[in-house]
Amino acid sequence: MNELVVVGNGMVGQRLVDALHERDAGSAWRITVIGEESRRAYDRVALSSYFDGVAATELDLVGAGCYDGVHRTLHLDEAVTAIDRSARTVTTSRGRSLRYDALVLATGSAPFVPPVPGRELPGCHVYRTLDDLDAIRAAAEAAARRRGGRAAGMVVGGGLLGLEAARALRLLGMSPHVVELAPRLMPLQVDEGGGALLRRLIEALDVTVHTDCSVRRIECDRGRLLAVLTNELELDLDLVVFSAGVRPRDELARRAGLPAGPRGGIEIDASCRTPDERIYAIGECAALDGLSYGLVAPGYAMAEVVADRLSGGSAVFGGADTSTKLKLLGVDVASFGDAHARTPGALEVTVNDPVEQTYAKLVVSDDATTLLGGILVGDASRYPMLRPLVGAALAGDPVGLIAPRGSAAADAITMPDTAQVCSCHAVTKGAIREAIAVSALTDVPGVKSCTKAGTGCGSCVPLLKNLLAESGVPMSTALCEHFGHSRAELFDIVRVTGITTFTELVQRHGTGRGCDICKPAVASILASQSRAGHVLDGEQAALQDTNDHFLANIQRNGTYSVVPRIPGGEITPDKLLVIAEVARDFALYTKITGGQRIDLFGARVEQLPLIWKRLVDAGFESGHAYGKAVRTVKSCVGSTWCRYGVQDSVSLAIELELRYRGLRAPHKIKAAVSGCARECAEAQSKDVGIIATEHGWNLYVGGNGGFRPRHADLLLTDVDTATLIRTVDRFLMFYVRTADRLERTASWVAALDGGIDYLRAVLVDDSLGICEDLDAAMAKHVESYADEWAGVLDDPERLSRFVSFVNAPGVPDPSVQFRTARGQRTPA
Amino acid sequence: MTAWTRVCEYTDLLPERGVAALVAGEQVALFRTFDGMLHVIGNRDPFTGAFVLARGIVGTRGGAPTVASPLFKQVFDLRTGECVTEAGAAVPVHDVRCVDGVVEVRLRAP
Numbered sequence A: 001m002n003e004l005v006v007v008g009n010g011m012v013g014q015r016l017v018d019a020l021h022e023r024d025a026g027s028a029w030r031i032t033v034i035g036e037e038s039r040r041a042y043d044r045v046a047l048s049s050y051f052d053g054v055a056a057t058e059l060d061l062v063g064a065g066c067y068d069g070v071h072r073t074l075h076l077d078e079a080v081t082a083i084d085r086s087a088r089t090v091t092t093s094r095g096r097s098l099r100y101d102a103l104v105l106a107t108g109s110a111p112f113v114p115p116v117p118g119r120e121l122p123g124c125h126v127y128r129t130l131d132d133l134d135a136i137r138a139a140a141e142a143a144a145r146r147r148g149g150r151a152a153g154m155v156v157g158g159g160l161l162g163l164e165a166a167r168a169l170r171l172l173g174m175s176p177h178v179v180e181l182a183p184r185l186m187p188l189q190v191d192e193g194g195g196a197l198l199r200r201l202i203e204a205l206d207v208t209v210h211t212d213c214s215v216r217r218i219e220c221d222r223g224r225l226l227a228v229l230t231n232e233l234e235l236d237l238d239l240v241v242f243s244a245g246v247r248p249r250d251e252l253a254r255r256a257g258l259p260a261g262p263r264g265g266i267e268i269d270a271s272c273r274t275p276d277e278r279i280y281a282i283g284e285c286a287a288l289d290g291l292s293y294g295l296v297a298p299g300y301a302m303a304e305v306v307a308d309r310l311s312g313g314s315a316v317f318g319g320a321d322t323s324t325k326l327k328l329l330g331v332d333v334a335s336f337g338d339a340h341a342r343t344p345g346a347l348e349v350t351v352n353d354p355v356e357q358t359y360a361k362l363v364v365s366d367d368a369t370t371l372l373g374g375i376l377v378g379d380a381s382r383y384p385m386l387r388p389l390v391g392a393a394l395a396g397d398p399v400g401l402i403a404p405r406g407s408a409a410a411d412a413i414t415m416p417d418t419a420q421v422c423s424c425h426a427v428t429k430g431a432i433r434e435a436i437a438v439s440a441l442t443d444v445p446g447v448k449s450c451t452k453a454g455t456g457c458g459s460c461v462p463l464l465k466n467l468l469a470e471s472g473v474p475m476s477t478a479l480c481e482h483f484g485h486s487r488a489e490l491f492d493i494v495r496v497t498g499i500t501t502f503t504e505l506v507q508r509h510g511t512g513r514g515c516d517i518c519k520p521a522v523a524s525i526l527a528s529q530s531r532a533g534h535v536l537d538g539e540q541a542a543l544q545d546t547n548d549h550f551l552a553n554i555q556r557n558g559t560y561s562v563v564p565r566i567p568g569g570e571i572t573p574d575k576l577l578v579i580a581e582v583a584r585d586f587a588l589y590t591k592i593t594g595g596q597r598i599d600l601f602g603a604r605v606e607q608l609p610l611i612w613k614r615l616v617d618a619g620f621e622s623g624h625a626y627g628k629a630v631r632t633v634k635s636c637v638g639s640t641w642c643r644y645g646v647q648d649s650v651s652l653a654i655e656l657e658l659r660y661r662g663l664r665a666p667h668k669i670k671a672a673v674s675g676c677a678r679e680c681a682e683a684q685s686k687d688v689g690i691i692a693t694e695h696g697w698n699l700y701v702g703g704n705g706g707f708r709p710r711h712a713d714l715l716l717t718d719v720d721t722a723t724l725i726r727t728v729d730r731f732l733m734f735y736v737r738t739a740d741r742l743e744r745t746a747s748w749v750a751a752l753d754g755g756i757d758y759l760r761a762v763l764v765d766d767s768l769g770i771c772e773d774l775d776a777a778m779a780k781h782v783e784s785y786a787d788e789w790a791g792v793l794d795d796p797e798r799l800s801r802f803v804s805f806v807n808a809p810g811v812p813d814p815s816v817q818f819r820t821a822r823g824q825r826t827p828a
Numbered sequence B: 001m002t003a004w005t006r007v008c009e010y011t012d013l014l015p016e017r018g019v020a021a022l023v024a025g026e027q028v029a030l031f032r033t034f035d036g037m038l039h040v041i042g043n044r045d046p047f048t049g050a051f052v053l054a055r056g057i058v059g060t061r062g063g064a065p066t067v068a069s070p071l072f073k074q075v076f077d078l079r080t081g082e083c084v085t086e087a088g089a090a091v092p093v094h095d096v097r098c099v100d101g102v103v104e105v106r107l108r109a110p
Helices: A011-023 A044-052 A130-147 A160-171 A192-203 A251-255 A296-310 A383-389 A408-414 A429-438 A444-451 A461-470 A487-497 A502-509 A518-528 A538-543 A546-550 A573-585 A605-617 A649-660 A721-738 A745-751 A755-763 A771-784 A788-793
Strands: A002-007 A029-034 A072-075 A080-084 A089-092 A097-099 A102-105 A109-111 A124-126 A153-156 A177-179 A208-210 A215-221 A224-229 A234-237 A239-242 A246-248 A266-268 A279-281 A286-288 A324-328 A331-337 A347-353 A358-364 A371-377 A420-422 A560-562 A589-592 A598-603 A630-635 A669-674 A688-692 A697-701 A713-719 A818-821 A824-827 B005-009 B017-023 B026-032 B038-042 B057-061 B064-068 B075-077 B093-099 B102-106
Touching: A002 A011, A002 A097, A011 A029, A011 A296, A044 A130, A044 A160, A080 A251, A124 A130, A130 A160, A130 A239, A153 A160, A153 A234, A160 A177, A160 A239, A160 A324, A192 A208, A192 A331, A192 A347, A192 A358, A192 A371, A224 A239, A266 A279, A324 A383, A331 A383, A371 A383, A383 A420, A383 A461, A420 A429, A420 A461, A429 A444, A429 A461, A444 A461, A444 A745, A487 A502, A487 A518, A487 A721, A502 A518, A502 A538, A518 A538, A518 B057, A538 B057, A560 A605, A573 A589, A573 A598, A573 A605, A589 A824, A598 A605, A598 A824, A605 A788, A630 A649, A649 A669, A649 A688, A649 A721, A688 A721, A697 A721, A713 A721, A713 A755, A721 A745, A721 A755, A721 A771, A745 A755, B005 B017, B017 B102, B026 B064, B026 B102
Parallel strands: A002 A029, A002 A102, A029 A072, A102 A279, A124 A239, A153 A177, A153 A239, A177 A208, A266 A286, A630 A669, A669 A688
Antiparallel strands: A080 A089, A089 A097, A109 A246, A215 A224, A224 A234, A324 A331, A331 A371, A347 A358, A358 A371, A560 A598, A589 A598, A688 A697, A697 A713, A818 A824, B005 B102, B017 B026, B026 B038, B038 B093, B057 B064, B064 B075, B093 B102
16 A cells, blocks of 8 residues: 655645545555644635634534544644655654655645734734634733723735634624735735725725735834834734735745745646655645645645546646635625736726625626626625636627626526536536436535535535526426425415415315325415414314324334423423333333434324323323424533533523424424533534523524434524524524425525525514514414314314224224334334 | 125215225225215235325325325325326225215225
């Protein structure tokens, strides 16, 4: 086996390991990775989301099982100090010596700190690693405490990274100053017009911008910092962040005698090899033709090239797309292709709308037939459509592409197959179309997992939808052959018309007599109206799937399982005894569920009321395990018992479970509350997940375990209990109203245009003006809740359904047979 | 061919819902559709071997009265017993009549 040593476990170094692991099925390489940071690879591009409350673990980029200690080994907190090229070994800071057959340098870059007098003073920071962010946060909090108010901060550098840092300071409660040497913000990405709008939008966010300006010196001044700018302004500060660009980390290579480019960076050729044929360099530390790339996409492309070369291929790095689209302080900025019109003869088409606060510029060839690049500020929604068109012939007048708003669907169709739809993973339109056809993909999550498109920055997701539609995947929202409407449309019809029966709905708005798809969907919609009465009343009984009809979960042999509600997973010994006695008396197989309750299996239809009589008498209620409904709110013991707990997670879990019990939804809903950041309740894998903080609660939504696991998105940070519950109310009701049939919150959230930010706008800022309505609907639900099983036991008519045979009600189904396994009955 | 067996009152049956019955030792599924018609098929789901078809959702597919198995949702035509979602599978169909408000079932020979 050959030995590969990778120096650096940043995004690009990790990508190399993943890409080689994917290609190298026969394990020709044993990989050892040496990482200098204490953390393994994380998403540095999303670094500032750390200040939104995203945990460091969520930024983690290393897949489970990646480092098995056999084929792939990772050493952290360890730097490579020397390379001996003749012996083919590297030496590390821990005195380790490793032999290599191939060596890949992925050492990244270091922040550039301009030579300002005073830059070494305490309070001066850089913005590159999670440790840097921790230090900035600690300094900001210490200053705020010391002064009993807000800390004051300054960011040196008004480029992409500088504005990210400014955003971080904003999130820490400061009104930062940004100092930029160039005459405008983001000088590399935007032009004068775009820069002017960007400055207006950023200044409206309480950020003071100083352009054409630099820092003369920083000095200590009565425990704080005093910065003197070249425009003679003096600023009293607690904190300075330098983010004025980066410099390639090429010192290790230089010491080993490898040449560096004129502006730094380890010299490589198109195969990403240094002049030493056993040594490669990739990412920000490398320089091809003297040029280093400070973006992740080119680094990823280099990693793929090296993985291919190490697998015997002959891939070359063909330069890279330096397009960027980002949201800076909530302001959209995108820049792509020849944004500054450097191509000879290039023409510029500009639309500057001061009212809408948007700026768009396209750069086209001298005959206006080919798109060369562009800049978007204020609204970058057209970026995913425009960027792939770079280099392609334009069908019409270029101005039509930026004003008025074009239809994205039409644009996707005009795109050539060679156009790159996902620039993060270099996936072309042709590759996506092929995957859709070959793997018979029908939805965006399928395209994502099959092609990786859309899994980077996510900006191309709207295009993926269009490509699915273009490939002939039926995107009809019709529920089934009986209704031409989507579930959300039917919900609105029912809500507005006040229709209360399936018959009326299908006669007025559908055809035929329904089926196993539309009937349960309509039953759920009717149940959500809180005016429908018991699920087994009148015609509703015939709409229910067998689980809802018998209020139990059918199992493979036709028997049912019974799950009493145990709110928050908290139960008294006496109630536990009741469950035990019922299980013993009816010989039910008993198992603890993942939702912290108890499932009793093997009950026949005619036994269900007898079982529930005992349970209801002891104070139990239906657990709705059978329904597309709120299931459990799992919890850890929280501050009541746990020495680490910071909030009372059990009380909140119980409150939530009792509040939402019985709520019918497009699919099941699971929730959890963790009493501290250790997350023992696994809340981030739930539809609604709540994690306690020192100051309140963080609310996550749209998580999922199961078939397609998804971590929940952070919706709110550090809120009080009332705000939390109000927002969960709205989230659930909005989901109940608008999601498709059998759509879990995970795919519903993922499919929302604008994602979690849109959801926050709707639920917190009431951008659709529906919050009052959602609140009222939830209030009605809470008020009208009644236990369904008690409702069955009280009603002879409903009870009469629970018989084995209509002509032999007492005869048990003779086909149901059991055997014994580990002391319990299981299906024969 | 067996004799007619009295099973229940017509009014015991809910529209668009099934019940299971024992007829000459066989489990059958008896349905009353929306238009008042009665249908009887074997209660055994051929895909799983479980006797559960009486507990499926009744509806229509292109005008044909149907029931969907509650386990894996294969749909059967109540008139012919044929599975309309997976060609080749079928369940037995039996005779049913209503005499003076009483529903009677007669097994057909397999």
